[in-house]
Amino acid sequence: MSTVAVLGGGIGGLGAAYYLSKCPQVTKVIVLESSGRFGGWLWSTRRPDGAVFEHGPRGIRPAGAVGRNTLNMVEDLGLADEILPVTYSHVASKNRYLYVNKQLHRMPSGLGGVVRTVPPFTRPLLLNIAMEILKKRGKEEDESIHSFVSRRLGQELADIAIDSLCRGVFAGDCRMLSVRSCFPILFNSEQSKGSIVLGMLLGSGGGPVVPPGRLAQRSAKESWAQWSLIRGVQSLPEALTEFLQQSGRVQLHRDEAVTKIRPSGSGWTIHLEDGVLTADHIISALPAKALSLALPSSCQPIIEQLQDISTVTVAVVNLEYQGSILPVTVRILQRG
Ligand SMILES: Cc1cc2nc3c(=O)[nH]c(=O)nc-3n(C[C@H](O)[C@H](O)[C@H](O)COP(=O)(O)OP(=O)(O)OC[C@H]3O[C@@H](n4cnc5c(N)ncnc54)[C@H](O)[C@@H]3O)c2cc1C
Known part of the structure; x- marks a missing residue:
């Protein structure tokens, strides 16, 4: 029987506390958050006219074991009725633009998009996909995302599509990011099936098995590309906080x-600005720099690695238009 301290009350910390609260070996969970609100980057401004402005994430992917696991948790928290799915056939999924060589280009989508040459690409993507199956398996333990995609799918795809994707998803440079950490599914597909395409078609194997609940089954049936929540993604940390309080x-x-x-006996001492507490185990969901500052000097190699993780400033622009001028359908949630 043990006490676990969770450091950081962003979605990582709240998610850890949610699973710990269901674990029979854990008697007490303590979540420590430095700011005045839980949720970290999951932060939505709700306006009286119903408009929602997201300060951070706005779309969550349902795919794979992680996606299914999140949907299972969302269902367990009673948020299934608040889900706002975006299917692959939705206009928002089909209309994605890239600004390349001083021009806006619509990203290829659907079968037509891969069999034809669609600028800014100089040949049909189907050729890259077909040749990928024949490429030899890499021998490196890890490599950058750019090097991995250049090797398997060609440099043009890495330079144009993957570069932008990584800036959007990680606010990072695909030449510096590890493929193994950022895209384990692609890495494992090459390792187990010798090809990304075959891995995607046959399953790369090896990952955790997560049986889909009703919501995850619905997402697969309806072909969701992403989902959000009607009152903003902040509803997720709010529901988690309520669940944890009631546990x-x-x-x-x-x-x-x-x-x-600091380590103490068989556990840990945790120093706060105005006090000290103890726990048998710690789960850190702190940003890398905050954790590096809290660790004892005996952890110097980890401190150096954490401090090596650089960060950049990201700006999020939300636009609201007067009147209903966008071709999107809005579902209004009736709250009892
Ligand atoms: C602009 C933007 C857009 C994004 N869009 C998407 C998206 O559309 N889809 C998607 O899936 N992901 C997206 N992400 C990524 C996603 O938001 C993050 O991966 C996720 O929110 C990280 O959660 P976390 O709990 O690990 O960290 P954080 O949210 O950073 O939480 C860390 C928490 O630790 C607290 N803390 C810091 N120092 C201390 C301390 N010393 N003691 C105690 N607490 C401390 C902080 O206050 C914070 O609450 C986006 C990220 C950003 C920035």
């Missing part, structure tokens, strides 16, 4: 910054 085993602390963590 009886979780203590949630806001405005409690972790300053130091």
